[in-house]
Amino acid sequence: MTLPERPVTEDDLHAWVDDLLSPERRRTVDAWLATNPEAQRHIAAWRRERDLLSAAMDAELQDPVPARFDVARLRQRRPQRISTPQMAASVVLALAAGLGGGWLLRDRYVPIGIASVEQEAAMLQDARVSVAVTGGDTVQLAAWGSRALGRSVRPPDLSAAGYNLTGGQLVTTDHGPACLFFYRDGDGTQISLFVRPMHGKDMTAPMRPMRRTPGYVWAQDGLGISMMADTPVSGLHALADRARELM
Amino acid sequence: MSDGDDIRLQSAIPALRRYARVLTRDPHQADDLVQDCLERALTRLHQVRGRPDLRPWLFTLAHHLHVSQWRRLKRLVPMAETTVPEQVQEADQTLHLEWQTVAQAFDRLSDDHRQVLMLVGVEGLEYGMVAEILGVPIGTVMSRLSRARSALHRLVESEDRPRLRRVK
DSSP states (O other), X not given: OOSOOOOOOHHHHHHHHTTOSOHHHHHHHHXXXXXXXXXXXXXXXXXXXHHXXXXXXXXXXGSOOOGGGOHHHHHHHSOTTOOOOHHHHHHHXXXXXXXXXXXXXXXXXXXXXXXXXXXXXXXXXXXXXXXXXXXXXXXXXHHHHHHHHTSOOOOOOOGGGTOEEEEEEEEEETTEEEEEEEEEOTTOOEEEEEEEEOOSSOSSEEEEEOSSSSEEEEEETTEEEEEEESSOOTTHHHHHHHHHHHO | OOHHHHHHHHHHHHHHHHHHHHHHSSHHHHHHHHHHHHHHHHHHXXXXXXXXXXXXXXXXXXXXXXXXXXXXXXXXXXXXXXXXXXXXXXXXXXXXXXXXXXXXXXXXXXXXHHHXXXXXXXXXOOHHHHHHHHTSOHHHHHHHHHHHHHHHHXXXXXXXXXXXXXXX
């Protein structure tokens, strides 16, 4: 080094390895290296291992991309123009993790129409998800759910029946985003309402009991809805009827 | 949403899958992560309209998703840390290609080390960009990079040695 320059640091050596030095700095570092054979050996090894790793991993780029990652196809499956709120974003994942990782129903037989609503709702019930958006009132949760689903959705006010809205959660399904709304009564009994847009089939469907979970499933106005309870709840059918009237 | 953005997104998917594999260490989990990431990306593609290289943006999404989603799962399985190998198996020591040695050593590194080596060395991203993706200060990137390179080198050396003895 002939000029009183910034001393060469280890960061410079990495930048040398990664070709990220400016030409001037590179000259300085090269000059320094010429008098530091130990450092030269280090960076030569780093560089070599960097290039070998890169070569090894480049093979992976040649793997054929599965059809499910076809952007045009993914786009088709999405409901139009959803804008997922930041808050909800983190929520999806909390749930996915609760389900043991991943995309609901992925790579399984995926029923369509209201049968799919039932399957998704039941899986979520099994997953015992925690409440993600708490303390919100009906109006706030309605706004949140509507943003998440990209269409108007209003959690029904069931307080007359003794159930108060305690929160909501955005979840992912194979048919796009869905909202779960949670209600609790004075005894701590929790019920949840699963809501997601329907796509083409079963835009409206009559209410029927769910097969494996205490709950009811139906579709109205292009929304697939399921009301479920943790434990068998007397009057759940009436409550579901009430929810349907209010939604 | 322009077709150009879709094409750029599509063409970044192989790199995204590769990064997801580094994050998850499991091809199936990686593809689940890719799927989540692409769904997310599609809702936000307008934010990066016209950006020529979508990789940093996708990696940021993937990293964020991974941290919030998969780390929780991983807690159930013992976390892999960078360790010095106890024994190198005798069986597959013939005709090790150099890059296989490095790739195997890479697999033994901790998650933090693998990610930084991947983003810097394989994807060729600048340190500031890597700091953004990982959500850490650039100084952290540099210190991780330094430790990762030293660890990788030690592992490569230790895997090389038995092979050389054998060849002799």
